[in-house]
Amino acid sequence: MVLRNWLSTTTKAVLGQSLxxxxxxxxxxxxxTIEELQIAAQLGISIDANQATVDDWLRLxxxxxxxxxxxxxxxxxxxQFHAIDDIAAVLGVSVDRLKPLQLVLxxxxxxxxxxxxVQPVNVNTASLEMxxxxxxxxxxxxxxxxxxxxxxxxxxxxxxxxxxxxxxTLTAELMHYLRF
Amino acid sequence: xxxxxxxxxxxxxLAIASAAAPVSGFHKFYVGQPLWGTxxxxxxxxxxxxxxxxxxxxxxxxxxxxxxxxxFNAGVDSSPVSSIDPTKVGAIADALRQLDQLRTDxxxxxxxxxxxxxxxxxxxx
Numbered sequence: 001m002v003l004r005n006w007l008s009t010t011t012k013a014v015l016g017q018s019l020x021x022x023x024x025x026x027x028x029x030x031x032x033t034i035e036e037l038q039i040a041a042q043l044g045i046s047i048d049a050n051q052a053t054v055d056d057w058l059r060l061x062x063x064x065x066x067x068x069x070x071x072x073x074x075x076x077x078x079x080q081f082h083a084i085d086d087i088a089a090v091l092g093v094s095v096d097r098l099k100p101l102q103l104v105l106x107x108x109x110x111x112x113x114x115x116x117x118v119q120p121v122n123v124n125t126a127s128l129e130m131x132x133x134x135x136x137x138x139x140x141x142x143x144x145x146x147x148x149x150x151x152x153x154x155x156x157x158x159x160x161x162x163x164x165x166x167x168x169t170l171t172a173e174l175m176h177y178l179r180f
Numbered sequence: 181x182x183x184x185x186x187x188x189x190x191x192x193x194l195a196i197a198s199a200a201a202p203v204s205g206f207h208k209f210y211v212g213q214p215l216w217g218t219x220x221x222x223x224x225x226x227x228x229x230x231x232x233x234x235x236x237x238x239x240x241x242x243x244x245x246x247x248x249x250x251x252f253n254a255g256v257d258s259s260p261v262s263s264i265d266p267t268k269v270g271a272i273a274d275a276l277r278q279l280d281q282l283r284t285d286x287x288x289x290x291x292x293x294x295x296x297x298x299x300x301x302x303x304x305x
Contacts, residue, residue, distance in 0.1 A: 007219070007222065010218070010222065011215060011218070011219075014214075014215070014218055028291050054289045054290070055289045055290060055291040055292075058289055058291075058292075065286070065287060065288065065289060068289070069286055
């Protein structure tokens, strides 16, 4: 009996260790339970709510692809999340339901006025004035971007470069400011 | 697990070694059963794992290679690459296109798309 108890605790410990190793080594590991979230929190894994991608959000248990996309769209448009209450409000669920996610979620503040923060603009939706705020985009280029996107949206940066025949040096300077 | 197919002879030699050595269970780790391996190591103070190792060594040696592969090399294809079936490639190509459509529709994420794409491509060879 004692031996069996000891064996079960050791196997549990071994399994827990392998789970921790899996969580640590797979940056896309998707947490299934709150227990796994606790292990992740102990390992120091955190997800920054204001910079998370769709795949980062999908790592959290109970977050669907549509919810993840909605959250990412909001952060891309410049909305800042300050607490778990904001996430709950966006998703339309109660705060209590999302409480366990606080174990790994971080709400870092990014000052929009700071010179270090670059808020990229979406070339497919941004107005002419917003495009003009981007360094290196002059009136001529902004008008060309707007004119070309009426036929079909830009898929990605190479697509934009090809359609507008931008020189590589200009593309390299623009890539930090544009989003698709 | 490991991409290398497990060798029946090495498994048998490890089983014999584990029957003779003071600590047993190496062959269990080798064939990809770490839990059993741990149990064997833990029980090393008793003669049980040594007897079990002896039996398993005989079993590894006398069963034929196909049965061993079926048991321990599931998913690892050790047979030479067979000719590629064009209909299968066509079906996988269609599946890939549909998968990409799902990605552009936003129903699957980039990571999920890439994982499934690799799984589909692995089916070709």
